[in-house]
Amino acid sequence: MADAENLWSTRPASALRAGPEVDLATLDRSATPGWEGGKNEARTFMAARGRLLSELQERLFAHGRSGGDRSVLLIVQGLDTAGKGGIVRHVVGMVDPQGVALRAFGVPTAEERRHHYLWRVRRALPRPGLIGVFDRSHYEDVLVARVDGTVEEDALPRRFSEINRFERQIAASGTTIVKVALLVSYEEQGLRLMKRLDRPDKHWKYDPGDVDTRRDWDAYQAAYADVLARTSTDVAPWHVVPVDRKWYARLAVTELLTQALVDLDLDWPRPRWRVDAQKRRLAATMSEESLQQAAANAEEEIAAYHQDEAEFAAAVARADTSPGPSGPAPGPAGDPGEQDGQDDGGASPSGGRSDVAGEPPARTTAAGRAKKNRKNKNGRETTARAQETRTTKRQKHKKDDRGSTSAAGGRKKSAAAGRKKSAAAGRKKSAKNSSGKKTR
Ligand code: AMP
Numbered sequence: 001m002a003d004a005e006n007l008w009s010t011r012p013a014s015a016l017r018a019g020p021e022v023d024l025a026t027l028d029r030s031a032t033p034g035w036e037g038g039k040n041e042a043r044t045f046m047a048a049r050g051r052l053l054s055e056l057q058e059r060l061f062a063h064g065r066s067g068g069d070r071s072v073l074l075i076v077q078g079l080d081t082a083g084k085g086g087i088v089r090h091v092v093g094m095v096d097p098q099g100v101a102l103r104a105f106g107v108p109t110a111e112e113r114r115h116h117y118l119w120r121v122r123r124a125l126p127r128p129g130l131i132g133v134f135d136r137s138h139y140e141d142v143l144v145a146r147v148d149g150t151v152e153e154d155a156l157p158r159r160f161s162e163i164n165r166f167e168r169q170i171a172a173s174g175t176t177i178v179k180v181a182l183l184v185s186y187e188e189q190g191l192r193l194m195k196r197l198d199r200p201d202k203h204w205k206y207d208p209g210d211v212d213t214r215r216d217w218d219a220y221q222a223a224y225a226d227v228l229a230r231t232s233t234d235v236a237p238w239h240v241v242p243v244d245r246k247w248y249a250r251l252a253v254t255e256l257l258t259q260a261l262v263d264l265d266l267d268w269p270r271p272r273w274r275v276d277a278q279k280r281r282l283a284a285t286m287s288e289e290s291l292q293q294a295a296a297n298a299e300e301e302i303a304a305y306h307q308d309e310a311e312f313a314a315a316v317a318r319a320d321t322s323p324g325p326s327g328p329a330p331g332p333a334g335d336p337g338e339q340d341g342q343d344d345g346g347a348s349p350s351g352g353r354s355d356v357a358g359e360p361p362a363r364t365t366a367a368g369r370a371k372k373n374r375k376n377k378n379g380r381e382t383t384a385r386a387q388e389t390r391t392t393k394r395q396k397h398k399k400d401d402r403g404s405t406s407a408a409g410g411r412k413k414s415a416a417a418g419r420k421k422s423a424a425a426g427r428k429k430s431a432k433n434s435s436g437k438k439t440r
C-alpha cells in the first residue's frame with residue numbers, strides 16, 4: 001500500500017472543527033484549511049487514502065459480523081450544489097457498498113410527518129459494522145423547517161437539545177458520528193446551478209425550488225451558524241468544510257472518515273472456532289490432489305497475509321502521525337440544552353441497541369474510547385485476549401520507533417508511540433485558518 005505524500009499540516013478534525021462561535025460571513029469557501037498541497041497532490045493522496053479507508057472499512061464490517069457494536073455515521077449537510085452527492089460518490093464510493101448504509105432525506109412523506117422528526121432518522125441509523133451516510137439529516141428540521149417557518153423560533157432550543165441528546169445516545173451505543181457542513185459560496189452556487197441549466201444531462205439535478213432556497217440565502221446562513229454553534233458537542237462535533245474547491249471537500253471528508261476509522265483501532269475478530277479443527281474437517285472432504293495443491297498454496301497465502309498486515313499497519317501508522325494538535329478545545333462547553341429534559345418519543349436509538357441509560361457520555365478521544373472498550377459490558381468488543389494482542393502490537397510499533405516524542409499529549413493513547421515519527425516536524429507548521437474573506 002504505497003502511500004502518497006501527506007500534506008496535511010493540521011488534521012481536518014482540528015482545522016475544520018466548529019468552535020462555539022462560528023462566523024460564516026467571513027468563512028473563505030475556497031480555502032483549503034490544513035492542506036499544504038494543491039489539487040494534483042490531493043488526487044494522489046486521496047487514492048492512497050481510499051485504499052486505507054477501504055481496508056479499515058473491511059475491519060469494521062468484520063467486527064460487526066462477529067458481534068461488535070461499533071459503527072460510523074457520516075452526516076452530510078449542505079445547501080443545493082454544495083456537493084453532497086459528490087461526497088457520497090467520490091468518498092463513500094471508495095469502500096465496499098456492502099458496508100455502507102446510505103440514506104438521503106427529502107421532504108418528509110405523509111407517514112413521516114405523522115411521527116416525531118427523529119423517527120425516520122432513528123430507523124436509518126447504521127447497524128454495527130456499517131458506515132451509515134446521511135445525505136441531509138435531522139438537521140433539516142432546524143434548517144429548512146426554520147427558514148420556511150414550519151417550526152417556530154421559540155421551539156428551536158428544544159430541538160437543539162433533543163438533537164444533542166439523541167446524538168449522545170447514538171455515540172454511547174457505539175457509533176462514531178462524523179458531521180460535515182459543506183459550505184459553498186453564493187457566487188459558486190450560482191455558477192453550479194447555471195451549469196445544471198446549461199447542460200441537458202444535468203437538468204435532472206435541478207429543481208426550480210433551488211432558486212427559492214437561494215433567495216433565502218441569508219436566512220440559511222444564519223440557520224447554519226446557529227446549528228453549528230448549538231449542536232457541535234464533544235461526542236458529535238461539526239466540521240465546517242469550504243467546498244468551492246470540490247477536490248478539497250472530498251479530500252477533507254475522506255480524511256475525517258479515515259481518521260474516525262483509525263481511531264476505532266479494530267483488529268480482525270477472532271473466530272469462535274478452532275482453525276486447526278476446521279482444517280481437519282475440510283481436509284476430510286478434499287481429494288489428495290487438492291490437498292497437495294492447498295499445501296503448496298499455504299505458504300504463499302500466509303506470506304501474503306503478513307505482507308498485507310504489515311502494509312496496513314504502516315499505512316495506519318502514517319495516517320495516525322498526521323501532525324497537529326490533539327484537537328481544539330471542545331466547542332460549546334457541555335450541552336446547553338441537556339437539562340431541558342424534553343423527550344422525543346422515548347424509543348431507543350439504533351433500533352433498540354441502546355442500553356446506555358445513565359451511562360456517562362461517550363468521549364470522542366481515542367483514549368476515552370479505549371477505556372470504554374475495556375469496560376464494555378458484554379465483552380464482545382475487547383476481550384482480554386484481544387487487548388493483549390493489541391498491547392503486544394503496540395510494543396512492537398514502539399520498538400520500531402526511532403524518533404517519537406510524546407509531545408502530542410496522549411492524543412491517541414491506543415496508538416503506538418511508534419506511529420508518531422513525523423509528528424514533531426509537522427507540528428511546527430502553523431495551523432491555517434479558513435477565515436478572512438467575504439464570500440458575498
Ligand atoms: P435533494 O437533497 O436535492 O434531493 O432535496 C431534498 C429536499 O428535501 C430539500 O429541498 C430539503 O430541504 C428537503 N427536506 C429534507 N428534509 C426536510 C425536512 N425535514 N423538512 C422539510 N424539507 C426537507
Ligand code: MG
Nearest residue numbers: 080205207210
Ligand atoms: Mg436538490
